Every structure is written in structure tokens, then in C-alpha cells.
Amino acid sequence: MGRKLPLGRQGEERVSAAVANLKAYRSIGDKLTFGYGPTSIVQTFAHVDGLALLAISAALTEVYNESVAATVLKEILFILDLQREATPLLQSWLKIVRACAGALATTGFGVLAEDLMKKHPTETSLPSATAAEFHDSWRSRSKSRDIAKALVTLGEISRKEMESVTIVGGGDIGFLAAVAEWLFDMNIAIYESDGTPPIYPKAMSGAPIQVRFVYRDRTATSSPEKMELDLFQYTRKVIYLKDVSDVLWANKENANIENVAAGRLEWDRCLSDVFGNTYAQLKNMDNVFGKTLGYAARIFKAVATAEPGIDIETRRNWIYYTDAGSGFGFVQHLISRFPELRIFKAAMDEGAAEAVHQEARKKYGLCMTLLARSCKCAWCTPGVRDRPRTGWCAVVVVETILKAGLILSNAIVERGLTPKRSGFERLYDRQTDARAEPRETPVKSIDWVIEPERGHEILYSVDHRVRSMVDSALGLFSSHEDEIDHDSGCAFVENGICAYRMILDNLSVRNDTGITLAQIRIVPGQILWRDTPYSRIQDMYVEHADFEWINEDGRIAPEELDFERSSLLLEESTKMLSASFQITNSQGRILHVLPTYTANEVLEHHGLVTCDHRPNTFRRDRATRERIDFQIQNVHGKEVTMYRAPPGASAFAAWTVAKIPAAAPDGYDVVCNTKCMECALHTAAMLYHRSTHPLLIMRTDT
Template sequence: MSSSVGAYTGGGPSGQFQNTIDWGLIGTSTVSATLDILSRYCAAGVDHYTASIGEFLCNHWFQLSTNGQRRMTDVLESLSCNSTMGDRVWMGFGRRHIARSLSSTSQGTVCVAFCGALAECFDEEVAAEILHEMVKTINAPTQLTPSILQWKNLIKVCAGILSQSDFGSFVEELIQHNPTYWDLDTDSQSYHKADRSSCQNPKLIAEAIQAIGDVSKGKLGEITIMGGNAIGWLAAISEWLFSLSTSLEIGDGTVIYQSIPKKRIQAHFIFNTTSSNRSSGQFSYELQCVGKVYNIDDPTMLFRTRSPSDDGPMCGGRLAWANIFQRFFGSTFESLIQDERRAFESIIGSVARMLSAIVKADSKIPRRSIAAWRLYVFASHGLGFVEFITWRFPELAPLRAGFESSSICTLEEACSSYENSLTKLKITCAARGCHACSYSAERDPKSERYCQPTVVKTIIALALTLASTEIAKDLFIKSAGLWRFYHCQRKIEKTKYPPASDSGPASVGGVYSSFWNWASMAAVGSGWNRQFGDYIMLFYGNEGYNLMSTRNATAVSTGGICIYSKVLDPTTFSTLDVEKTSLVYICAGGIEHEGKPYDLIKDDDRPSGTNGPAHGALDPYDASWKHSKIYGKVRETTQGLRVSYQMALGDAESEKYITIWPAQLAEDIAYSRGWVDCDGSGCPRIMDLTRLVQDDESGKFETLGMKFCVIPNDPMAKCAAITVAFQNKSCGRVLMREGACLQCCIGTALRGDTDSNYQKAYYAEDRRALTWFIV
């Protein structure tokens, strides 16, 4: 290919259309920038030269339409950020974010828009390769060509710019017009697995993008592009950024989408669905581009096919909450809420009841299940779960009455109903030809239908995963993320944990593995490595993040998605809102501290200095902790930020203070919750507390050889007790009341119901000598 931007066979006056770039002139150009700007680029790892070249080339290639400029203006004006750690750390797009600096000019806005569009639907690696290939196609001199790594850093800082716009959902809508996305089988109620890994060779995408750019600038009048799922993204940028009149067609010429009816089409996009490929079970992912200067009849094939890998990067958009399951699972979900509605309602309602039994420590629930459980927010159980699942997923709202009626029953009835309904669903699913439900030995992963029982469990697991989150407005999960999440549930089904030996009644033990799996999906504290990993998978669409690096983390950022725990808010300690300690906020953007971006925030659990106080000498019952103050500390490291809080009496220089690690505190609170089974009526009387407990229900006493310390109903005093008890194992153990009466709390401790919770954390020779702190 020549050194032009693109070469297309044409019938115009000049024969072959060419457009060259004078790289000699670019190489002698000068660029000026203040040290403040350079410092921000340097902190983000972005080469200023790369950004300058990106701006130049994007403006050379593309011309944003009036509507495209308006959309980008709205996007940039709506970028938001939230402060934590006393305004020292910002989540989202801070005021000094590089994307804001880049978009301060019209030239930079084009670059940010295009890089943001790439990052929204492609993996960072693929997006960087596309930019690299775009430069290569115009034969840029090697010494003037930024490396792929430099392009990747530019993509990284622009990621998330469009995440809260309607661009991602528009991409997914167009991709789902691809007939191979819904490959119908003989049974119209089911379909083959949608193959979302169809990401073409970056070189093919790069050349097609340049052809679209030439149309946007009036250098070409009309183009035709053929291919697989990437066609949806190409059509989306053509319409969303450049306002080109577009059409989507299939191979036989049938128009399945047209942006502006009865208007001359500038960009034709054709999904390749040749009968030969379909009959062989292999879909074509070839991307072909035919450029026309007004009247061109001789199309030229420019590209060759590259078969995608099932584990490779995926091309996809976002799924709006309003109809997420219908858009993703299609007729399988429609059949579930219509033909199998009663079974579906019974399963969800029964699950809500079973979850409530775990959270409230029902005596029939195995202690091992309670020990593994960490999710105690209102939306995670009972009617709160029903309310949340029908609010977060509006297409389930018509089933709310059925969910609620199925949840009003005994635990035994719920377990029985759950198993019976799930068995019925498996039978009907097997009749439709589901390999998983029929236990067929002849399984073809490429033609595997969605399994209805797995779809139901995916919906349950997804609701539990999101129950403890607050999500920024108009931020949706990726289709690729939900695809991976669904297959995680398939793997869980294949590797179920067997019922534990202490599973209790048979009716409960039969569904024990489900309790265990959901518990692992809802872990907090040090378990956030799993929780954050799920959020990254869902909202970024990839599993590439090192999950173990998030151990004891309170915030992570990748791919333009920022996830952080509410425990980073200092008001958490002043109110000790236990609901808030479990909440996670998800938004577009990243993590910033002093104008510099970071990917990770973890507890600063390095050993205290020699002059630090010994926690063993501190008395968490000391009433003076009521008057303590919180001071946040942030430390930069090569691996991210490290944070901690110092709870001091008086000022920050006080010699009497307790160091609090946010993630550890959230974990300790989760460990101490959900052990007491108390309904407030008919509770057994263990001992007379009249002379032992004060009016505020605080006091110290002993009974049956065990020591108890009831902490005053003060948030700061409770924080001190929890922190000291867990950081100094010989100090004592913690049991959170959460509305339970003292008699039931004492009874729980005396029975040793929480021993499994402490068996690895405490090594005292006589555990009965440890004090029980009831907070």
C-alpha cells in the first residue's frame, strides 16, 4: 500500500484517491507546554509527544459532526469525581485529569473522543494496536512513530470518558443486529451461545476506520464495509461521532438498520453471514472495506480472515439496566419469565427467604455457612433482596408480587420449594436440548445453548454481587462482562462444594452448596480481591486484573472504571454505619492523589514505629474514646497508595491513639456480624444483668467462667474496641449486637457458636480466658 492515508480504486477524475502527510514537516515542528502540564503527563505515564501526534493524526483523519461535538461537550461537562480521605484522594475524573487537559481544544477533543470510543469497546491492548496500525498504514518514519506501549498509555487515560454516555449501549444494540449473535437452532425457544470473541485483526479495523474518517471529511462519498461483530462498533462511531448516514445489512442485501430513512447512505455495513460459514458451524470474521468516490463499481478486497480465540479480547458494548437480561439472554430469558414464570418466581422468593435465614443466624443454618457469609446489607436478603432485584433490573418488576409471596414461608418450605422448582426447570431445559441439564456426553461448546437454571443462578449471583454497590448514573455493565460472569456460574456448577458434615437438616443441606457459592461471591475485607474482581469483570469486561494484588484493598481502577469502598469516608467511623462499611461505589474514571493517577489503594499495614503505642496496653472500654478524633494518612508507593486512619485522643500529636486500617476494619466488622439469633421475644434468660449493666447497656461482668465487656453505644468507642480486639489477639473477641438482646448475645458466646470464626485467628491456650466485647 502507498504512503497515503488510504488507497481506493475509484472512477473519479484522479483515478486513485491518495492523501499524503508531510512527516518531514511534522519532525521539525515545535510543541510548547508548561511544566504543570508536563508533570501531569509524566505522572500518568503518557508521553507528551504521543499525545501531540495523536491529536494531529486524529484531526487529520476525522471531522466530528455538529452532533458529535455536542455529544462530546455533554460528556465532558458531565464528568464527575468524588473525594475521600478528607479530600486528599479523588475518585473519577479529577479537575487535573489529563483527559480534561487534552479536551480543552477542539483538536484534543477529537483525539479524546476517538480514544475513548476505542477504550469503551476494546481491550486496551487491542485499542493500542489499532492506533499503532493506523500510523503504520500511512508509512510514518520509525523514529517518529510512538510505540504500542505509548499508545496504550494514551488509551488508558481516555478510558471511561464515554462509559456513562449512551455510546456503549448503542454499540451493543448494533452488534446484536448481527444474525450470528443470535444463531437460532431448530428449537425457536433456544439458541446457540452468542460468540462475543469476534475481534478482528487490529490492522483490518485500522484501515476501515480511516475509510470512515475520509467520508467524515468529505474525501470519500460512500464506503461499504463487511465483517463480524466489530461492524457494530464501526457503525456506531460513524453515526455517534460523525453523523454519517449508515445502514446495517446482511449478505443477501436485507437492510436490518438504517440511521436516517430515505436518505442517501454514506456508510454501508454488512454482517458477513455466508451460508458456507454457517453450515460448517464457523462464522466469518473477515473485515473487508470497499471505498467509493461517488461512483465506484469495482470493490477491492483488502483484508484476510483471522480466527478469534475463545479466550481472546472481546468486542462489545454495554447493556442498559432496563432490559439487560432480555437483550443478553434473548428468547431463553423470555421463556423463563413467561413459560416458566411460576418456577422462576418460586426460586427467587425461596432464595430471598434462605438468605434471610443466613443473615439472621437461624439455628437451622449450618454454622459453616454463617461463618462464610459476609453480606449483611438490606438488599441482600428477604424482602430487601426482592425489592432490590426488581429495582435494579426493571424487567423483573412485573414478577415482584410472585417473588414476595414465595418468600413468605418457613425455611424448610423455602428449601423444598427451591429444589423442586429448580428440578422442574432442569427437566424442561433438558427437553429443549440443553447439554448441561441433560448431562449429554456429546457436548459441543460452540453450539451450547444458554442453560435456564444457570441463567437463574446468574441473575441471583449478579443481584447479590451488586447488592452492596452504589453505581454512578447511566453506568452499565459490559456484555462481555456478563458473558464471562455467566460462564463463571457454569464453572461453579461443575465444581460444587459438597455439603458440609454439619449441614444440619436434610432440607437445608441439600442447598448448602448454593449458600457457599453465593457467600464466595459476596466476600468483603480481604475477600475484596474476589469482589473487586467481579466488578472489574462486569464493568470493564475483562478478567485481566491481578486479583491477589487487591487483597486488603479499598479501591482499584482499570480500563476507565473506578471501584472504591465507602469505608474510605471518615464519617464511617464517627457514625459506625455498619451498612456503609460494606458498600462499594462504582464510577467512570480513576484514582487521583495530588494530581497523579493511581490504580490501587490498600491498607498501610507496615509495622508501627518504635514510639508507637502498644495496643495491648490500651483499654477499648475507656470512655475517653468517645471524644477521640480521626486523622487520615496517605502514603505513596511504587505499587499504589497506602492509607490508614489514626484515632487519637485530642490532637494528631496525641500519644494515645489507635491505628485503623480501613479494609481490615470492614473485614473485622463482617466477621463479627450475623452470629446472634434473636427475634426479640421469648428470649432465654442467661443471668440477671440488673446490677451489672448501666443505663446505656454498658458494663463488665463474668459468668460461667467467661468475661464480658459491653461497649457503650458510641460509634468511636465501638471502633476502638473492634480495632484493638482484632489487632491484639490476646485482648478478646468481638460480637456485634445489631439489635439483638444482651441475653441472646451472652448465650451465643457461651455456646461457642462463633468458634469456627476464630479458630484460625486466636491461639490462646485457654480461650475462655479471653474477654468477649459485645458492641
């Protein structure tokens, strides 16, 4: 197959350079690899005749779902009718697709494909699974066999067996145009169906056109086969790609993701590319729009720093504690990630500088009201219930930008990796779906960004927040549709993109960018262990048996908590890996720390303490034992243990002991703290004055 689809010279150089630039990241102890290891199929294909197969497989996954890509490869083999002893099953093709997916994610191919697909004059939006009816404005998805036929024909031209071809289809023939130009070095031209000059390239060179692409009008009364081809001086061979979008959409079991053909977006214009006229409308209200983003940044800071007036449940469920997640850091982060927003910086800074967060919340609502008045969509117009899917709501677009900013503030994204158009539309749909449930929250309230799930007690938790954040991040960079429903998951792979919790890199609470407990790294590639790929890692529960070294009353013995040495334990099943940290102290005691559970639990208790004193200070006498700050005080008749672990894994050890019933039969109620100890004591007394459990205040400044 690879020899039948020979790449052009520049195409080979592009793919080879892409493979050479692929990276791999190691977990603690170098047991896991995230990305592409030296023995991965991608590296193997790059050194044999499989380079073309690698390129076609990776290119397909830049635009289509993995199952669509696998089906296209299977159809290519049938069309070529090569001599073979056996025909690989679709599942075998799917494994090759998954091994190659993401190899071109940091190149310009996905951006070029999206640029060419969006040139279709009438297919201007992506399909929606939530729409009530099929829309002619949705981008086509061609039949898999027709895509395969077109790719085989491009291979014939690349082998000089044919001079030229004409390909007629819907919006996704822009993908084939990108393949022809970027991989096969072909001269191409794209036309509308009315015989006008080509819309791409706009300036024709003297070189002969090898492939002509014609965008079919879905609403045309005549069939594509009856088009007046002589108007364009077409070649004798014409390939017509059948649109199956309406069939797939009607079959809800095949729902949305197999119906979507979407490429990648450049960071510096992704907002205008996705939201079009609505974003232009926001730009025209530059002062209001910019201040809205700034007021939101100020409110995020109030939540992250537990300012007075932020209710305890909001503080308990906040997860964005990096420097880029609030205040002026969030403003700078938005501008850095979305350069289009730079023109609003002055207004954003003005909003972020608001002295009192309650005032910022009020002004945020007023700005959103002004945006809603100019919007006039179904959400913003009183008395209108059903929202039209063909347009964007300006209010929800602003919320989508803020939500994307928050998600990315917790993410370290591989250099060169750009978002998918479908990812932004998915995030937008999630914001609108949240509004479908009855809520007392005003439509223009910041609560739709901070806590859209507050009306659902089960969903309103740190576990759900982190899971939703990872899920949305995967969706921004891959063709990811199904929601992540694994509470204990700490790493996931979808469509060649891997997102994993940074706690797997380093068992620590913070790094130079802030609290690491919710941070994720997003990188093209897979999860590899012993050269075997896996799609998910979850917590591995290990029973703790020996706790003779714990005090009789269940309190932690500080001299035992100098845990420093850590290693990662792994266990495999047929579909996933399970992981646990094993940490050891100087006495040889062993504890098992669950990556996801522990990180989420510490997050839940991190933002509870309200304090405006200097961080990490004791303002009373304390007992110091070696490198461990440890003391017991009486609060409302209850002994409160206060503990500061030394740098390393000891904080996680203290937390694990506090939460294991075998160690502390009644369990500890925990207040995590980066503020002064007196304010932590006050918070403990306020929160747990009715609790029968012992209290532990753990300082998370390590």
C-alpha cells in the first residue's frame, strides 16, 4: 500500500521532520512513556517503506474519527486489489491508525486541511448532535469508499500513471486537497460549482494543474454528475464523492463524531475562525468585551485565594490554582494563548484591577447584559425557548472563551500543537447544554463559568471538575466525543493525543507555575509501558495492613513521616493500566498513594482557608522536630494536629495516613493550608465545630 501511495519529495521531508520532532515524556522512575517511544510503530514506519502509510493514516486522523480513518485504509486495500494471502480485519486497521494518530498533530497539515475545507461557500458549520433537524449548512462527510478511491487516484498521479483528475464533493474534499498539496507535492486548484475562477490558489502559476477540486452545492437541484464540466476544462476522469452526512446524522447510534470532518486552527485566529460574525460583533464592543474578560479574571482570583465573601462550597470545588488561572496572570495567559485578544488588553487589565470582587461580579453581569442586548439570539431574547443551531450566542461565546482559558491555564500543551475547530464547538455546546437545566442562577451570571453544574449535587465535586477539565482538554485537541466517566483516571489517549496528570511526573503539590494537583500535560502520542500502548491509566488500590507505628489515638507520629523515596507501581489489564505510588521513609515504612484520588482530595481542601497575612507563617510558638513542624492545639475542646511536611512526598504520606481507616479509625477531617496557621485554626473551628473526627491541618507549601 505504501508503494502505491508514494509521497512527493517535499512531502517525505515534511513527514520525516515531523517524526524526528516527536517527543516522549517519562513518569517517575521512567516506567511510563507519554508520547512516542523509540520502538513505537511511528518510528518503525519512518525507516521502512511504511512512511506513506504512516503519513496517510496520520493525515486521516487529523480530520476524521479513528474509525473512519481505519475504514478508509481498509477500502484502499480493496480498491488496489493487491495480491495477498489474507485481508486484515477492520480492528487490525484500527490498531495501525491508533499507532500513527497524532504524528502530524504539531505540523501544518491539520491547519491547511481546515483552511481548505472552510472555503466551501455554503457548508459553513460543523454537524451538531443536539440539533432538531439536519441543516444544509453543515460540512459534508464523504463516503469512506469514495475517500479511498480519491486517495488511490492521487497515488496513480504521484506514480506518473495519470496526468490529472477532477474530484467533486462537499466541504471535506478540502482534506483531499491538503493531502494532494502537502503530502504529494501536487499543483491543485479549488473551484466553486458555478464556473468562476478558482478560489484556491488565487494566483495561478504556469505549472499544469494535476488535481482540480470542485465544491458541490448540496442544495443544487441537479446531481453532481450532470454538472457542465466543460466550463472548467476538466480532465476525462472525474471522481464524485457521495455525501453521507444526512444518513449518519439520522442514525443516532452513529452519532456526531463519525459525521464530523474538522481540522486544526492557528492560535492567532482560532476565535474568529470558529465564531465568525459573532466574534466580529464582540470586537465592535471592544471596551465591554475586554472588561468582561477582566472582571472574570478578578473573580477567579477571589475564588483561588479564598477571599472573604466566596462561599465555602465554591472554594471547596475550585481547581485552577496556577499563576495563569486568575487575576492579571489569567489576562496575560489569555493574550498569550489567543493573540487576537491582545487588542482588548487595556480593558481587560482595567477589569482585573477591580478592588472588590463583589463589585467585579456585579459589573460582569452588567457587561453581559449589554452583550445579550446586542446578540438577540434565542438565549438572550425573552420568550424564545428553542435556540437556533445556525448561529452563535455572544454571551455563550464569551463564556466559552473564559472556559477554554481556565482549562488551558492548567495545561502544558506541546509546542506546535494547535486546537481543533470541533473542540471549540464542543465546548460551546457544553455551555449551552448546562443552561438547558432549570436553575435559579441569572443567565448573565459568572456562575455559568465558575460552577455550571452547581444544580447537580452528584456532579458538583472536585472529581467531576477535574474529569470535565481533562475531557474538555482532550476534546480541544482531538476528535474526542464521549465524556470521560472514570473518577480514578489519571491519563487518557484519544485520537493520537495523550493527556495525563502531572502528578505522574513528580509527586509534589506545586511547581514554579503554581499548584500542580490539577495540572495536565497534553502531548501527541500514546501511553507506553514495556513497549505496549494503553488508552488509560487509573488508580490501583492497594490494601494497607501494618499501622503499628501509628499512635493509639490514630494521630500521626511525626517522627515517622519523613517519607522521601517514591516509586511507581503498575499493573496491567486488557484495556488499561493501574498505577499507585509506593513511598518509603527512613524507618522502612511503606505507604501507597493513589495518584488521582489523593490529588483530588488535596485539591478539595486546598482553598478553604481565608487569610490576608503573610503566607506560610507561624505567629505563635511551635514545636520543631528535625525538618517537621508539628504541634497540637485545642480548638473548641478538640485537639487539632498541625503538620508541615518537608519537601518531597511526605505531604502525600500524611494525607494518605489521615484518610485510611486502618490508620485512623475515625478518620481525620483535613484543612489544607498555604496561609498562616492561626487562620487555618479559625477555618477548622468554623467548618468542623460539629464534627466528631480528629482534625489535621496540613500545610501544602512543599
